[in-house]
Amino acid sequence: MLNKLKDFFNNELMLNSSAKNKEQNTYSLQQACALLLMEVSRADFEQSVTENDEIKQQLQSLFDLSDDKLQELFVFSQEASRDTTSVYPFTSMINDNYNYDEKVNLLKLMWKVAYIDNELDKHEESTIRAVADLLYVSHGDFIKVKHEASGE
Numbered sequence: 645m646l647n648k649l650k651d652f653f654n655n656e657l658m659l660n661s662s663a664k665n666k667e668q669n670t671y672s673l674q675q676a677c678a679l680l681l682m683e684v685s686r687a688d689f690e691q692s693v694t695e696n697d698e699i700k701q702q703l704q705s706l707f708d709l710s711d712d713k714l715q716e717l718f719v720f721s722q723e724a725s726r727d728t729t730s731v732y733p734f735t736s737m738i739n740d741n742y743n744y745d746e747k748v749n750l751l752k753l754m755w756k757v758a759y760i761d762n763e764l765d766k767h768e769e770s771t772i773r774a775v776a777d778l779l780y781v782s783h784g785d786f787i788k789v790k791h792e793a794s795g796e
Contacts, residue, residue, distance in 0.1 A: 669741070672737060673737060673738065673741055673742075674703070674707050674709075674717055675717065675720055675721070675724070675734075676734035676735075676737050676738055677703070677706065677707075677738070677750055677753075678699070678703055678717045678718065678720060678721035679720075679721045679724050679725055679728065679731070679734050680731060680734060680735070680738075680750065680754060680775055681699045681702060681703065681721065681753060681754060681757050682699060682721035682722060682724075682725040683725055683728075683731060683771055683775075684754045684757045684758050684768050684771050684772060685699060685757055686725050687758075687765065687767040687768045687770070687771040688765035688767050688768055689767070692761060694760050694761060695757060695760055695761065696718070698756060698757050698760040699718065699721070699757055700714060700718055702753040702756060702757065703717055703718065706749075706750075706753065731774070731775060731778065732778060735775060735778035735779055736778075738750065738779060739778075739779060739780070742779075744781075747779040747780075747781055748781055748785050748789060750779070751772060751775065751776055751779070751781055751785070751786065751789050752789035752792060752793055754771075754772045754775065755772060755789055755790050755792075755793030755794070756793045758772060758793070759793050759794050759795075764794070772786075772790075773786070
C-alpha cells in the first residue's frame with residue numbers, strides 16, 4: 645500500500661508534461677476524490693456495505709467509470725484511507741485542479757456518504773468540515789450542501 649501512495653505522489657509531481665501525464669492527472673484526481681469519500685465513511689469507525697455502495701455510486705456518477713476502473717478506484721481508496729494521516733495532499737491537488745463549483749459538488753457527495761445510514765456522526769461532520777476548510781469552501785455553501793444531502 646505504501647507503494648501505491650508513493651506512486652500517487654510521484655505521479656502528482658510529474659503531471660505537467662504530456663498527454664499521458666494528463667491521463668495520470670485525471671486518475672490522481674479521481675483517487676483524491678475517492679479517498680475523501682472513504683475518509684467520511686471511515687470517520688465514525690463503522691463502515692457498512694451501504695456506505696461502500698454509496699461511495700461507488702458517487703464515484704460512478706462523478707467520473708463515469710467502467711466497472712473495473714470503479715473497483716480499482718474503490719480498492720485504492722480503502723487501502724489508502726487506512727494508511728493516510730492527512731488529507732492535505734489530496735485537497736491540495738483538488739484545489740489546483742477543480743473550480744469552486746466542483747469543490748462544492750465534492751462536499752455534497754461527502755455529505756451524501758455521511759447521511760446514507762440516516763445518522764450523522766460528529767466525526768463524519770468534522771471530517772467534512774476539515775475538508776471544506778482545506779478546499780476554501782464558504783461556510784454558507786458548506787451548510788447549503790449539507791441540507792441538500794440530508795433532504796432537509
